[in-house]
Amino acid sequence: MKDSVSVGLLGVGVVGSGVISLIEKHQAKLAHQLGCNVHVKSALVRNPEKAREVDAGVNGTELTTNSEDVLNDPEIDVVIEVMGGIEEAREAILKAFEAKKHVVTANKDLVALHGAELHESATKNKCDFYYEASVAGGIPILRGITDGFASDHIEQVMGIVNGTTNYIMTKMSNEGVSYEDALKQAQQLGFAEADPAADVEGLDAARKMAILGRLAFSTYIDLDDVEVTGIKDIELTDLQYGDQLGLTMKLIGFAKFDGKEVEVNVQPALISKEHPLADVKNEYNAVYVYGEAVGEAMFYGAGAGSMPTAAAVISDVVTVIKNMHRGVTGSQFVEPRFKKELKSESQRFSQYYVRFHAKDEAGVFSRISSLFNKLDISFKQILQNPSKNPDTAEIVVITHTASLQNMNEALEELEKLDEVVEINSFYKVEGDADA
Amino acid sequence: MKDSVSVGLLGVGVVGSGVISLIEKHQAKLAHQLGCNVHVKSALVRNPEKAREVDAGVNGTELTTNSEDVLNDPEIDVVIEVMGGIEEAREAILKAFEAKKHVVTANKDLVALHGAELHESATKNKCDFYYEASVAGGIPILRGITDGFASDHIEQVMGIVNGTTNYIMTKMSNEGVSYEDALKQAQQLGFAEADPAADVEGLDAARKMAILGRLAFSTYIDLDDVEVTGIKDIELTDLQYGDQLGLTMKLIGFAKFDGKEVEVNVQPALISKEHPLADVKNEYNAVYVYGEAVGEAMFYGAGAGSMPTAAAVISDVVTVIKNMHRGVTGSQFVEPRFKKELKSESQRFSQYYVRFHAKDEAGVFSRISSLFNKLDISFKQILQNPSKNPDTAEIVVITHTASLQNMNEALEELEKLDEVVEINSFYKVEGDADA
Structure with a gap:
């Protein structure tokens, strides 16, 4: 057993400084x-002159601009990749494995896109490969899923896994501000990037759900398998109707596995206020x-930030060093064992929320509801309000559980009806105990 | 590496059947x-004739009434203790360690009382000893604390760790029913025992907090170190005032460690409705x-029940078997490294809620508040209502953060004032972001 283990760091940004x-x-x-x-022996930086939160040099960490100084140093056993980006990080990690170094990364983009390749290389080189920090920052969710549920069959995972969008949607719900204003506030507070596309379009959440789905269901989920809808088109009207109906809007990452087919998606959904996820704020x-x-279990915490993410990275480093001392490296979070098959729309079930405008005439609602009934869809709740145009009414329905195929068909039919002026919005409804 | 690992079961009750x-x-x-x-090779039962949820015999598990058949069977590597009770279970586990068998238990009473002795014997015999199921059933909290926070300093743990009392208090809060009626309902639904003493007096929660505190702070907490107040004396009046003030009453297990002194207690406390623990229901x-x-992280789930508890037991068995295969048994959740020192009352700080009756006379409140001010206690919120007796007023105050010593002194002084008729209740207030 070594007296001291040297680790090398790729990247000394927000997370890297936290690690040091x-x-x-x-x-x-x-x-x-x-x-x-x-001991953090050396760290790859782009510009060693740049002032950093941690003055790494002072603490005995050598700064270098050449990744080979980290990847080829025989004294370094563990490489921590926190440089971000895809191609450069991928190549560095593959080189680290070839040099028989264990790797810990916080890079969800990379793990979601190239997880299979990296796992394969780790296994081939008998190296450890962990990425707890890639999903939900400081929350020990990946280890929770793989170790805590070791003897259980995980049926479903629902996650609020993007802090930026949750902050924006909390503002919109609680203060009635528009999407644009909430985004601006989030940017001012540092919860959203100057270019918020990856967050608000749901891609960041999709990457995390691909990783979560893989570990929860022991099957490779590709990023392309994850259906994604962002939050940019959310209207305050639907948040207000949701509120009236006991529902809160959240960007929900959803993954379901019935032992055969799998479904993974990220979309804004209305969730019962009674459900613990509805209370996850900011x-x-x-x-x-x-x-x-x-049964049901929830893991809650800070999803990002320098220190929470760094703490998750180090929890992986601790696992690696324990494995090294025991001589049992080469283990992974979990080895996928199922072939992946995606659910078709006829195999996907949920409750749904639909808002539309229809002509305010006798008999209209009965024609609409019989259209839904023919497709085996019944209504759980109905709200009808006069709209600005005196000839039309605004109607909101919440359905009982229905297949997505039937729902899509119903919406197509609904649009064709002369009496229907416009279909405004359509969301999944989750967390209803009576569903 | 063995093709098959045989485990022995002590007890085939609710949890044991779930394990099989x-x-x-x-x-x-x-x-x-x-x-x-x-493979569950054999299981100790009290009465092999008794019908069980799982017909263990049929599944290839031998039932025996002699514990030696399990503890002395050389084929059995792992012993699962789910018989409950203290003395018999303690002796059986010590025998198992002496026979070089690894032990997994769900027995919080035993671990809280004799954890140090059992850990010592496990270490001496190079055996594994795990007890994830002993705290919060199916929630992987012990592993979350020891592995997930490996590189972090845990400052504080607050837990709702007893389902019976949480069910009773949820009923009282939401439906305004009395403690007695809520307890009856809980008993009818199987959430409370016929003799609910260990739950409602807070002892069960205290045992879990002793275990949690030990792992979180890496120091031995004895059950005697845990200050306990049960829920039997909670009055609806205080729940209603709490509600008006944005607070919910919960039985909170509280453990705090500042790197030097430790504080562990279990008591009903009022917690801000904005705090995630306030939403933990039933x-x-x-x-x-x-x-x-x-930062802040929460683990939520079913705290009891056959299947959640059994799943936690098996997650420990999985850990043990992995360690066996790697030849690294003898590891524990964590080895305490700090000497324990308990905080004195002058080192314990909180906000407080006090309800009392005072004479409804001019100048009374000013005398009362100057009494508190002299002890460095200021008020954050004050509610005054006329009481049934026209000459007295009911007063509720919430203080800013104060030491427990000063608070106790203030209450003593308050009681001595001629103007004060009666002090009715006194609770900690937790989860205030401005505290």
Whole structure:
């Protein structure tokens, strides 16, 4: 057993500085747990002159602009990749595995896109490969799913896994501000990037759901398998109707597996206010897991930030070093064992919310409801209000559980009806205990 | 590596039957993870004739009334103790360790009382000893704390760790029913025992907090170190005032560690409705962890029940078998490293809620508030209502943060005032973001 384990860092940005300062600060705790010291020997930076939150050089970490100094250093056993981006990070990690170094990464984009290839290389080189920080920052959700539910069958995962969109939607719900204004506030507070596309279009959440789905269901989910709808088109009207009906709008990552087919998507959905996910506010993240034996469990916490993410990275480093000492490296979070088959629309079931405008004439609602009934869709709740145009009414319905195929067909038929002026919005409804 | 690992079961009650049926059901998943089969070879029962939920005999498990058949069977590597009780279970586990068998238990009473002794024996015999199921049933909280927060300093843990009392208090809060009626309902639904003393007096929660505190702070917490107040004396009046003030009453297990002194207690407390613990309803459990780096994280789920508890037991068995295969048994959740020192009342700080009756005379309130001010206690909120007796007023105050010592002194002084008729209640207030 080594007296001291040297790790190398790729990237000293927000997360990387956190890693250096946490390892420094908790030397005693780490030494107690591991029986050895942990030392960040060298770190790859783009510009060593640039001032950093942690003055890495002072703490005994050599800064370098050449990745080979980290990847080819025989003293370094563990490489931490927190540089971000795809291609450069992918190549660096593959080189690290070839040099028999264990890898810990926080890079969800990379793991979602190239997870299979990286796992394969790790296995081939008998290296450890962990990425707890890639999903929901400081929340130990990946280990929770793989270890905590080891003997259970996970049926469904629902997650609020993007803090930016949750912050925006919380503002919209609680303060009635528009999407644009809420986004501006989020940007001012640092919860949204200057270019918020990856967050608000749902891509960031989709990457995390691909990773979560893979670990929960033990099957490879590709990013292309994840259906994505962003939050840009959400209207305050639907948040207000939702509120009247006891529902809150959230960007929900949804993954379901029945032992055969799998379904993964990210979309704004209305969720019952009684459901614990409805109470997850602002920039917080939470993942709700339905296990056959365990029942419902939720993991809640900060989904991003320098220190939470760095803490998750180091929890992986601790696992790796324990494995090294025991001589059992080469283990992964989990080895997929199922062939993936995606659910068709006829196999996907949910309750739905539809808002539309129809002519305010006798008999209209009866024709509409018989259209739905023919497709086996019945209504759980109906709201009808006069609209600005005196000849039309605004109608909101919440259906009982129906297949997505039937729902889509019903919406097509509905649009064709002369009495229907416009279909305004259509959302899934989750978390209804009577569903 | 063995093709098949035999485990022995002590007790085939609610949890034990769950263990047998889950291991049976998830053979394929377990075999995939472990590379071997898992087989419950024999099980200790009190009465083999008694009908059981799982007909253990049929599934190839031998039933025996002699514990030696399990503890001395050389083929059995792992002993699962789910018989409950203290002395018999303690002796059986010590014998198992002496016979070099790894032990998994769900027995919180035993771990809280004799954890140190059992850990010592496990270490001496190089055996694994895990008890994930002992706290919060199916929620993987112990592993979450020890592995997920490996590189973090946990500052505080607040838990709703007893489902019975949470069910009763949810009923009282939401439906305004009395403690007695809520308890009756809980008993009818099976959420409370015929003799509910251990639950409603807070002892069950205290045991779990002793275990949680030990793992979170890496120091031995004795059950005697945990200050306990039960829920029997809670009055609806205080729930209603709390509601007006934006607070919900919960039985909160509280553990705090500042790196030097530790504080662990269980008591009914008022918690801000904005805090995620306030939304934990009915029989659900949740543990809220404050880590220096990770920030706030919550683990939520079913705290009891046959299947959730059995799933937690098996997650421990999976850990043990992985350790066996790697030849690294003898590991524990965590080895305490700090000497315990309890906080004195002058080192314990909180906000407080006090309800009392005072004479409805000019100048009374000013005398009362100057009494508090002299002890450095200021008020954050004040409610005054006329009481049934026209000469007295009912007063509720919420203080800013104050030391428990000053609060106790203030209450003593308050009681001595001629103007004060009666002090009715006194609770901690938690979860105030402005505190």
